[in-house]
Amino acid sequence: MAHYWGALTGGYLHYLGNTVIAVVSSIVLAMALALPASYKLAFFPGRKSNDLLFFALSTRFMPGVAVIVPLFLLYSRMGLIDSLFGLVVIYTALNIPIALWLMRSFFRDVPFELVEAALSEGAPHRVIFLKIVTPLSKAGFATTAFLLLILTWNEFFFAVNLTGQGAGTLPVYMASFFTTEGQSWARMSAAAVMAILPVLLIGWVASRSLVKELLAGAVK
Template identity: 55%
Template structure:
């Protein structure tokens, strides 16, 4: 019993140390946002300082954070919805009615993610310019949907494949339509996968910088572009940028906590493949 208790304590200590190590960059960024610019640039780092919320207040009042935050929420929310609307039916077909070229189709969809953005930004910019999509939320939404569909197809095909095909076949014999099977059976049985996939698409779209900075100006720019604005010819305002970065990652952090149970279940199921 004592040996088992010692092992439990040791495992708890190691787990706590790993968690602290993983959270340390976030904690350090938060603390840097509470410092003055002088303390933030001090070498060696200043551990004892008078905390101040001025940088966080500035981000809301004068730093135009809320405008960029609103753009990000709208664009990411629409990107998740659009990626699911187009990617889930494709994943359903690939999982239950694959055909001979299902793997090739899936690989082709995923191959679009392998190409670096710099290789396609010129033709995309030309097309966007002619369609008047430059510096619009719609333009970025379409881009993020394009980037999100392959991930949804790939991940959700795996989760759909875990559903016994006998269930689908028996319901089809009773005359159920594919739409009914998809909405009433497949999706409810795949909720952990939906949560995991939605969260990953959210992180990808929330953090995307290259297309956002090249296809959007002041009107439709997202938070990553806002973060880049702290790099000026006079230097980098580390404390102010850290405060804005903390506010930018806070929604992702909260969403991860809310969806933690579904994420653990979904990632565990995904690892079993």
């Protein structure tokens, strides 16, 4: 237990707080931006909708090493190096394509007849989106948010290159145990266990709620 205590008192809570702020903020922003676009692409697609979706996904699949140099120079000029705001911007940009792709698929499972009926009654798209489509897609919303949580919580490349001790996340904290004097494997392993515990707990709670949501209308 001494290694756990050493990892805990070595800055774990500071890096955990940075991780929670960066991850939660980026997920909220990504979902807020992707959900309306997913609604449009699911129910009222244009001729170039598939091209737009492919372009969005292609930006997500771009290797980080291909953009890290210009991104680092841009962040340096804007004073965003080692800042949580800069990290949130990157994570939001990484999460939007995944959220757009997944939520479009979940929205398409909602019968379009419900949307047509609401439109025929004079309901605006804002009401249809907020009170009809989104409530019927709660399971997809939870699934997408949890997947973004895993992807963002474990992100290391941009965090280690754009942050330091001030805005570093838990993966950066675990990498700090590799020093020129050697590697503290025991303490790093203890920190890794503590880093995955919050995600495991959230996943356990979310899985129970998700299964309950999926089976809610099974009898009907």
